[in-house]
Amino acid sequence: MRSNINKKFFSAIIAISILTFLSFYIFQINALAKETYLIQGYEKELNRISGTNEALEVNFSKANSLKNIENYIQAKNFKKVTQVKYIHILEGSVAARQ
Numbered sequence: 001m002r003s004n005i006n007k008k009f010f011s012a013i014i015a016i017s018i019l020t021f022l023s024f025y026i027f028q029i030n031a032l033a034k035e036t037y038l039i040q041g042y043e044k045e046l047n048r049i050s051g052t053n054e055a056l057e058v059n060f061s062k063a064n065s066l067k068n069i070e071n072y073i074q075a076k077n078f079k080k081v082t083q084v085k086y087i088h089i090l091e092g093s094v095a096a097r098q
Contacts, residue, residue: 062068
């Protein structure tokens with residue numbers, strides 16, 4: 001009789017353990033699938049942003065080319081500097097250099 005109860009108890013413990021481990025396994029597989037899906041989404045977003053970044057770098061280099069700067073200067077009617085005059089600060093002033 002006692003042996004029969006021990007077998008039933010042991011079988012119940014094993015069945016509960018198997019169900020518990022099976023449920024943990026299912027939750028872990030579910031979490032792994034979610035993480036994999038999120039990583040794939042982030043990789044796609046990273047590739048999209050990298051492509052956009054490369055396009056912006058090309059546009060930036062085109063915008064800052066020497067020819068575009070020269071055209072901008074001519075359009076704004078800037079004049080070339082021919083003579084530089086410096087401001088001389090008196091010795092007694094606060095900003096005088098020692």
